[in-house]
Amino acid sequence: MRIALIGNQNSGKTTLFNILTGANQRVGNFPGVTVEQKLGNLIGAKNVFVIDLPGIYSLSPFTREEVVSRDFLLKEKPDGIINIVDATNIERNLYLTMQLLELNIPMVVAINMMDEMTGAGGSIDVHRLGEMFGVPVAPISAAKNEGIELLTDMIVRCVKNRRTPTHVDFYSGAVRRTLYSAARLIEAHAAAAGIPARFAASKIIEGGDPLPERLNLTENEMDILRHTINKMERETDARSDAALADARYEYIKKVCSESVHKIRETRGQIRSVAIDGILTHRILSLPIFLCVMFLVFWLSFNIVGKFLSSLLAEAISYLTLTVNGALIAMDVNPVMRSLAVDGALRGIGGILAFLPAIAALFFFLSILEDSGYMARVAFVMDRFLRGIGLSGRSFVPLLIGFGCSVPAIMASRTLGSERDKRMTISLIPFISCSAKLPIYAVFIAAFFPAHSAFVMLGLYVAGILLGILYGFLMNKTTYMGKSAPFLMELPPYRVPSAKSARRLIWMKSKDFISRVFTIILLTSIAVWFLRTFDFRLNMTADSGQSMLAVVGKRVAPLFTPLGFTDWRAPTALIVGFTAKEAVVSSLIVLLGEERLTDIFTPLSAASFLIFTLLYTPCAAAVAAAKRELGSAAAALKLVIFQTCTAYAAAMVFYQLARVLC
Ligand code: GDP
Ligand code: MG
Numbered sequence: 001m002r003i004a005l006i007g008n009q010n011s012g013k014t015t016l017f018n019i020l021t022g023a024n025q026r027v028g029n030f031p032g033v034t035v036e037q038k039l040g041n042l043i044g045a046k047n048v049f050v051i052d053l054p055g056i057y058s059l060s061p062f063t064r065e066e067v068v069s070r071d072f073l074l075k076e077k078p079d080g081i082i083n084i085v086d087a088t089n090i091e092r093n094l095y096l097t098m099q100l101l102e103l104n105i106p107m108v109v110a111i112n113m114m115d116e117m118t119g120a121g122g123s124i125d126v127h128r129l130g131e132m133f134g135v136p137v138a139p140i141s142a143a144k145n146e147g148i149e150l151l152t153d154m155i156v157r158c159v160k161n162r163r164t165p166t167h168v169d170f171y172s173g174a175v176r177r178t179l180y181s182a183a184r185l186i187e188a189h190a191a192a193a194g195i196p197a198r199f200a201a202s203k204i205i206e207g208g209d210p211l212p213e214r215l216n217l218t219e220n221e222m223d224i225l226r227h228t229i230n231k232m233e234r235e236t237d238a239r240s241d242a243a244l245a246d247a248r249y250e251y252i253k254k255v256c257s258e259s260v261h262k263i264r265e266t267r268g269q270i271r272s273v274a275i276d277g278i279l280t281h282r283i284l285s286l287p288i289f290l291c292v293m294f295l296v297f298w299l300s301f302n303i304v305g306k307f308l309s310s311l312l313a314e315a316i317s318y319l320t321l322t323v324n325g326a327l328i329a330m331d332v333n334p335v336m337r338s339l340a341v342d343g344a345l346r347g348i349g350g351i352l353a354f355l356p357a358i359a360a361l362f363f364f365l366s367i368l369e370d371s372g373y374m375a376r377v378a379f380v381m382d383r384f385l386r387g388i389g390l391s392g393r394s395f396v397p398l399l400i401g402f403g404c405s406v407p408a409i410m411a412s413r414t415l416g417s418e419r420d421k422r423m424t425i426s427l428i429p430f431i432s433c434s435a436k437l438p439i440y441a442v443f444i445a446a447f448f449p450a451h452s453a454f455v456m457l458g459l460y461v462a463g464i465l466l467g468i469l470y471g472f473l474m475n476k477t478t479y480m481g482k483s484a485p486f487l488m489e490l491p492p493y494r495v496p497s498a499k500s501a502r503r504l505i506w507m508k509s510k511d512f513i514s515r516v517f518t519i520i521l522l523t524s525i526a527v528w529f530l531r532t533f534d535f536r537l538n539m540t541a542d543s544g545q546s547m548l549a550v551v552g553k554r555v556a557p558l559f560t561p562l563g564f565t566d567w568r569a570p571t572a573l574i575v576g577f578t579a580k581e582a583v584v585s586s587l588i589v590l591l592g593e594e595r596l597t598d599i600f601t602p603l604s605a606a607s608f609l610i611f612t613l614l615y616t617p618c619a620a621a622v623a624a625a626k627r628e629l630g631s632a633a634a635a636l637k638l639v640i641f642q643t644c645t646a647y648a649a650a651m652v653f654y655q656l657a658r659v660l661c
Helices: 013-021 064-076 087-101 114-119 126-133 148-160 173-193 197-206 211-215 219-236 240-259 267-279 285-329 334-352 355-371 373-387 392-400 405-414 418-430 434-447 449-476 498-532 547-562 568-575 581-591 602-614 619-629 632-660
Strands: 002-007 038-041 049-052 080-086 107-112 137-139
Touching: 002 013, 002 064, 002 087, 013 038, 013 049, 013 080, 013 148, 080 087, 080 148, 087 107, 087 114, 087 126, 087 240, 107 126, 107 148, 114 267, 126 137, 126 240, 137 148, 173 197, 173 211, 173 219, 173 240, 197 211, 197 219, 197 240, 219 240, 267 285, 267 373, 285 334, 285 355, 285 373, 285 449, 334 434, 334 498, 334 581, 355 373, 355 434, 355 498, 373 392, 373 449, 392 405, 392 418, 405 418, 405 619, 418 449, 418 619, 418 632, 434 449, 434 581, 434 602, 449 602, 449 632, 498 547, 498 568, 498 581, 547 568, 547 602, 547 632, 568 581, 568 602, 602 632, 619 632
Parallel strands: 002 049, 002 080, 080 107, 107 137
Antiparallel strands: 038 049
């Protein structure tokens, strides 16, 4: 038994999905968080599956995620639908409900956010509402876990009894007549194509939908349809799609006037309008955003991160010493001891210490997102992104890019046009992903401890500015043109849920730890091996004679113009292609007892930071880009372009700074 969750964006589908299945999907007070369908098992019912789908406003697909949801309904034919309706936005949400009813699939309408509705003194007569639509209705609050049992009961019973929505006459007059005659005319074709007749009829009347082509209508039938539709347009004095939409809204209004008692705007809505006056202010919005981000970095790194990370670092170095001592006491072979201590433990430990800082960063970002602030930023950014021919829609993948480029590149799939998608993917590498944070943090702590939050924010902003410049150039050359219009509904401000923040921190930490113990561990051991042995597999007394050094010294001259005089710097950068954290872990392993200040000056350290900010995305991101762009050549171009940009930027910086300082 498969049950699909369908509803408008931001109506609480994923929140409900997580409750129903115990899953940990990402919830965000931000339209467009869910871009793919997710399957989960209903808790307590082995053979019932729940599917979370992207939010849609209607069954006429405009964007890719709407296509995902609609295709699922029509092609995969779920056994039941839970239609989630946001009680605080009920009229618009019910528009989708009316279209879903035409599909003739067992369905329950779940009116969500009842807590906000009742908080504002409103109420809903669910029986009357259900009667007028011909479906069972359940009031719930997904975030507060209220009414969920009743809802699951209802839908399971509906599906078991194959109870499809009761047929109710929504329309009257010309629209009703046209719908009926069209449905009757195409009935046989629709049945053959496996599409509900009423649904197909309304799509034909709306026009502009490729679906009716699957019906194989004869020329003659098409003529009759065209004629009936023209007649309706004359009678209603409106285009057919508008006439149908009007008729739907009219019925919704009638339903709401009889069953919904909205006393006043919800408190949240009043509050949102007031806050928006400031946060989306034409001039103030950008400085406010920069201040907020500064605060986030400062809190993550200088307050929470610094304290917890230094505790963790101490614990790790204590552990390393203890293990080392124990291995010496047990008289373990020195090569094996070096492998465990100088390779594995040092590499892992150097990265693991950043766990608190990264968790804190994601905690603050999730609060910003959950509160609804990030949606405002997307709205404000629309203005700037238009300047480079993109829209605020691209802000969503770019924002995800602060976490990791791989999901960011995947999220660009939701963008309206192919052009927007390709351009956004080319810009994602300019956004510093969280894997680069350990690199920044280590270098900043060693060279610029007095201005850490500033340098950190500066790196982020520099990347973004260069990205904007590049976008501007692309818009003037390869990707001329305009972006698709950006329509986004601003969700109300909400108090961020602790559960959602906890979930995010847990997921990010798990992810981070598993990376540390897989890819970072492996690269650390590989680097240890290559820097400990020479080509004849003899252990070298001094790492300067090792395999890695011999090769690294060949490559190193290429990087002297950037100020990296020691072979270990470029070597670490190359290892960093596997994962950006590996730049730090391999530097630690390579340096052994030496310190960063032995091989870098503050100037060359800054140049190194600029290089890491811009150079090629990691292997996983390149693979994702190849998948989304559809060709290895395009992904390779991305790698070459980024690396050349990084090289040029770092060299220009270093040479200029050397002359000036
Ligand atoms: P989706 O886009 O439909 O998947 O919606 P989400 O599940 O991501 O939720 C959107 C926002 O609504 C999040 O900020 C949730 O915390 C919030 N939310 C979900 N259900 C409720 C509810 O019952 N009451 C309130 N007040 N907020 C809710
Ligand atoms: Mg969702």
